[in-house]
Amino acid sequence: MCLPLVYLGIVISDAPGTAWDALWRDRTARLAGRSLGLAAAVALSASAIAVAVAWLTTRTDLPGRRTWAVLAALPFVVPSYVGAYLFVSALGPGGVLVQMDWIYGFGGAWFVLTLFTYPLILLPVRAAMSRLDPALEEAARSMGRTPVDVFRTVLLPQLRPAIAGGALLAALYTLSDFGAVSILRFDSFTRVIYQSYKASFDRTGAAALAALLVLVMLVLFALEARLRRGRGSGRTSPGVARAATPVRLGRWTVPALLGCTTLVGVGLVIPVVTLAVWSTRAIAGEPEWSRILTGAGNSLLTGGLAAGAASLVALPIALLAARHPGRRTRVVEAMSSTGYVLPGLVVALAMVFVGIRVAPWAYQTLFIVVFALVVHFLPLALGSMRTALLQVPRSVEEAGRSCGRGPVSVWVTITAPLAIGGTLAGAALVFLTAVKDLPTLLLLAPTGFETLSTQIWSRTNVAAFEAGAIPALVLLAVSAPPLYLLVTKDR
Amino acid sequence: MRFRSPADDPTAGPGGTDDLDGPPCHAISCVGLSKRFGDIHAVRGLSLDVRRGEIVALLGPSGCGKTTMLRTLAGFEHPDDGRITIGGHLVTDATGEGRAVHVAPEGRRVGMVFQDYALFPHLDVRANVGYALGRRPDQARVDEVLQLVGLEEHGDRRPHELSGGQQQRVALARALAPSPAVVLLDEPFSNLDAALRVRVRGEVRRLLREAGVTALLVTHDQDEALSMADRVAVMHAGQLQQVGTPEEVYASPATRWVAEFLGEVDVFPGSADGAGTATSVLAALPCRPGLEGPVEILVRPESVHIDAVGTPRGARDALVVEREYYGHDQLVVLELDDGLKVRSRRPGYPAWHPGDRVKAWIDGPVTVLPRA
Amino acid sequence: MRFRSPADDPTAGPGGTDDLDGPPCHAISCVGLSKRFGDIHAVRGLSLDVRRGEIVALLGPSGCGKTTMLRTLAGFEHPDDGRITIGGHLVTDATGEGRAVHVAPEGRRVGMVFQDYALFPHLDVRANVGYALGRRPDQARVDEVLQLVGLEEHGDRRPHELSGGQQQRVALARALAPSPAVVLLDEPFSNLDAALRVRVRGEVRRLLREAGVTALLVTHDQDEALSMADRVAVMHAGQLQQVGTPEEVYASPATRWVAEFLGEVDVFPGSADGAGTATSVLAALPCRPGLEGPVEILVRPESVHIDAVGTPRGARDALVVEREYYGHDQLVVLELDDGLKVRSRRPGYPAWHPGDRVKAWIDGPVTVLPRA
Amino acid sequence: GGDDNNGLTVYSGRNEDLVGPLFERFEKESGVELNVRYADTAELASTLREEGEGSPADVFFGQDAGALGALEKEQLFAPLPPATLDGVPARYRSTGGTWVGTSARARVIGFDTRKVQEDAVPDSVFELVKPEYRGKVGWAPTNGSFQAFVTAMRKISGEDVAAKWLADMKANGAKAYDSNIVLRDAIAAGEVELGLLNHYYVLEAREADGADYPVGVHFVDGKDPGALVNVAGVGVLKSTDRSPDAQKLVDFLLAQESQQYFATETFEYPLAQGVPSPVGVPALDEIANPDVDLADLDDLAGTLALLEKAGVL
Ligand SMILES: Nc1ncnc2c1ncn2[C@@H]1O[C@H](COP(=O)(O)OP(=O)(O)OP(=O)(O)O)[C@@H](O)[C@H]1O
Ligand SMILES: Nc1ncnc2c1ncn2[C@@H]1O[C@H](COP(=O)(O)OP(=O)(O)OP(=O)(O)O)[C@@H](O)[C@H]1O
């Protein structure tokens, strides 16, 4: 899983001098700072939104909470470059709706990335929240604490692992994102990496910068570990938790609904409506439906395979992390997560480099595509799987063993069904991210293998963005059902 | 101790709980409470009044709806019907007459011990207890209640590092810490050993009394209900069977079910003559005059005396066939000469053994109820 | 019923449990078990043998290490020292001599009821019980054990729809379903009401006996230990204090601690003359000849008789100062004329009340131990 | 390429919509089957470099001279026969003889026809720093063509001039856009009045939107680096094991019919002799072309450093 790291090492060692120079440009430090700032800001705001939505949709009597949960998770399926473009055209200078100058630069990047990454936190936090024992909240309320206070003092501390995990993903996503920051003209670290490759064909400099990104990731990882430490030791009460009695929102129902409406309106309705409007124009130009359909099929195929494979690979690591936490486990986890912080292009090139040398028979086949996607998106599956496993009470597994079942059997019949919610959440995140992915598919897919994301790319690349509207809309459509299943699955 | 103001006579008049206003009579009053879970009718039209400063035990078999009842009082369950007043304030009205009322749990100012403890896993013992005391908990008070439950040395442990009984004691300490005017206790002593239970029970009782706290204690343990409570409400299948002082419910059970639930009892058919005597295979016994026709005679084992040589009139020959040893006492199963079986509870010493031939006679209260 | 083969005399020789081989004497044998959690020494060098078909109760106060001990036997905790043999097979060896042995829990063929039930939340009651019967559970057997615990009508419910006591009964049914040769029960009746507890206890006892099952029952309830077990192992702070039959541990406690833990006891200082008599402020009492010097005299309340008019020699005047009512009996606190306090347990009837003037005398076993 | 499938493998940095029809025609006419991988030019170039000897690709069809030059420098291209090279003017092909231009595009100043008359559009990019254009000019600093233009400016006018120009432009409030398309649309939307563009973006939009499309193109004067003409080109990879077929494809792209296709379909300048330029723009040899070797335009590292220093990137 740390193949990208190997690749970076080889490239840098080719010309360590150049690599060193690339790092010591004063711009490097500045951009690293800016990128980190953006990542932190996005992680914070996305956490806030995600936790609020998760609470509203799992613990209250908000009308239509299931539906809201699905709708609120949907913005994630909008590729950030599409989303950014949509916002620029909708809200930017000369925008269709309103004109907001801040859409360019930090403000815009923050806004757009928050909007398109908070589902990364929402999904695991929702899963974790619905598994928390509501008796604790009741106990707190019986002590005279208001729901808000209970939320702060009881729920939040227990959700910390899930939030920290999700926020880490959002931060890493932000660090590695290229599409949104380039469209929104925020000067970020990834932009420099891309430019090194694209403009100056400077792979060494790019590799050095990418390695720096990995370093930053390791720091964030340590930070997350600290947030997580000693928390969530699980339920200690005898018996099985009761189902939660929803908090009655009362006069807060309307504000809550308004909040959800705004969120979904901005994150989903604006993009979808804009895309729909553009699509109607594109439809007039007789689009090649069969091709789009094939693309959709291929997207489902790669996304599905990647999700399945990532879950399989994540499983042993998550088990290790949940059952034998410790320094060594953290290292394994961190190493298997390096792919996620790297820009897609770096991962893809690493796989090119390694693939053609180590497994030429698999080069530019679906196999290497799936492999690369797993390397790239593993942490998405890993994080929520680990959280889910952590919440399965030890004694329940022990009870299974005392019934004469071996560890594997107990795993299959007890642990897996109890952790399935979180596992599916992770798999869904991989699926949703994989179907948006571009460089891997462009460089590593079998020749002529088109997916919706490559179609969007190839259309928007030559013509105006509108041309990509139909595949983009179809992408949203194929991503929605798994998301729906996922959100409605957890009890 | 930081108690509000001690009530002199806890069962009479307004207690010292100065933050409760409204009619001075009842701290908790509920009328016609009903709660269903799907097609399970957990609580059926239950009415109960608890006076200021009184300790009432809600006693009933497993699954009879005790927890549901308590959770409804605390505001965690919305009843399907009925009305609840706490400290003179209407907190729940689901009767359908007038506007539905449901005061949130945190607005009821009621302490609660949960049957499953509901400790905060992310907080240590001190913080769990302190949590009930608000943002800046009075550490002296935390120490005080921890001492009460014998956990003064476990303050820094997290719940998962405690044994089951220790966890339960933390839950108890947490509920008592803020000295609420009303506490609801759901099986608060079930995981304590007898010695500790007796000590903690005694301490809790004293503490409730001193502070004039009104308590509703849910328990399935007859001993606990009878020894701790001022009154016992016996519950069965969602309904109250009898409410009364411990002596009343034990010695004068209203129904055979209550008699059987509160302790061992042997039942014999008989018939009453309407003039105050019931005759049965066992003996002729006094009963309420006016009772006539077929009756059931309920005899508790401790009313059956045995001795190696029977002196009293009416003593009968019996054979010891079984015996259960409880330390301080023993339960002896006797077979009378006509094959009838009856149990006798005797002090743990001297020991009786199967095969002993004895004399048995009745000396103590028996209950005579009309046969259905 | 589907039992392996009933053992005629459960305490002697090889039981009917034909899949256990090795030395016929002990079903469970552990030597020098120790387990630490950080700096908490939960179990300290504990050794215990349980014979085939025997029911042994592990009795001790909250937090004394009972659960830890049981979990170590079941294979869930790795002891820091000691050796465990189950059914003649060495399953754990942590003595450090020779190769460390640790047979996985599922390899020990031991049924277990967990103190926190550990029900499978995603399975209904039938499936929870059936789980213990393997992939294709025998539904008739599931029905049978559900009936045993009185849950035949709750088979389709999920655990979170059950009351606390109902959940506990599911846990019990699950452990008993496969008729294991050895069962470990961790407080299996703590959430059952007395009536149900007596019934379920009786049924479980009968069932264990019939199947010749060896049981180690962890409990904090003295009554339960004394009435259910063939032998009682009294545990304190990680160590065994005394192992013996119920009568032995109750009537002849090895230490003052055991005496106090097993029931109410009043302790008086005295001195023994070496010739078999101990004198104290209370009375002159017989004791083990050879005991000489300062002694402690332990008197259980049931050995103290009272009556309105005292006939026996040595009866003393006393005043009733307090009284706790337990239904079938009452605990009366007496103040003797010289201010000494002593308790007396009497049948629930006739009632004694504070203020009553009575005669009190000792009639029953007392324990005399040398004073430390 | 190194792979064993039947077709000729082409890495195309040029978009499928633009060149797909050409490839189809080639397959039909030559009977050679093509496997075309479409992706970003620079990403493909990077891929080729990572693949090295084992590359499955036979032909690389790139968007700009920079990428082609970089691959030539890495010695990944096989030499092309003189006959092929000679079909194209010397300045539009590799001096090392490993790649050849297939079509060209010119840098222009696009302008908003509703606000600016063509004769009011400056004839040199150096005029754009004047105060009267403050906040009215758009550029796309991350765009490859723009960066090639800056490289050319460095070569022609010197580092210092280029640096000063960049700084002045920035000080004059030049608005940065992310791509030429976005910039063109920004002009059409009235966000800026002038923009540094490639000629065909405007022709394309004009074709789609009709003659009243509000953006015009202005070719700047003579030796001005703003008049730079860049090329898309093709080279055959050393690693190919099908060089005859590869050669066939290169020749096909330079044939009359294909060149015509570039002029009419992609609005680019054909490079083979005797093929007319697209309508609406002056002929290629009429554009006063700055004197710069396209092969030098691969020194983007220097340009990037300059852009960074100026704070434009
Ligand atoms: N959430 C629920 N859904 C369905 N049925 C429920 C639910 N909660 C409780 N019940 C049922 O309602 C009845 C009363 O339950 P409750 O928990 O009040 O019993 P209890 O008297 O407290 O019993 P115990 O002494 O065993 O704790 C039981 O039959 C139980 O199975
Ligand atoms: N995981 C743990 N970490 C630290 N200490 C523990 C842990 N588990 C148990 N202990 C401590 O070990 C001691 C023995 O615990 P154990 O659970 O065996 O008690 P127990 O006898 O079963 O008590 P109870 O009757 O209250 O259930 C207690 O002091 C407890 O706090």
Ligand SMILES: [Mg+2]
């Ligand atoms: Mg209950």
Ligand SMILES: [Mg+2]
């Ligand atoms: Mg325990």
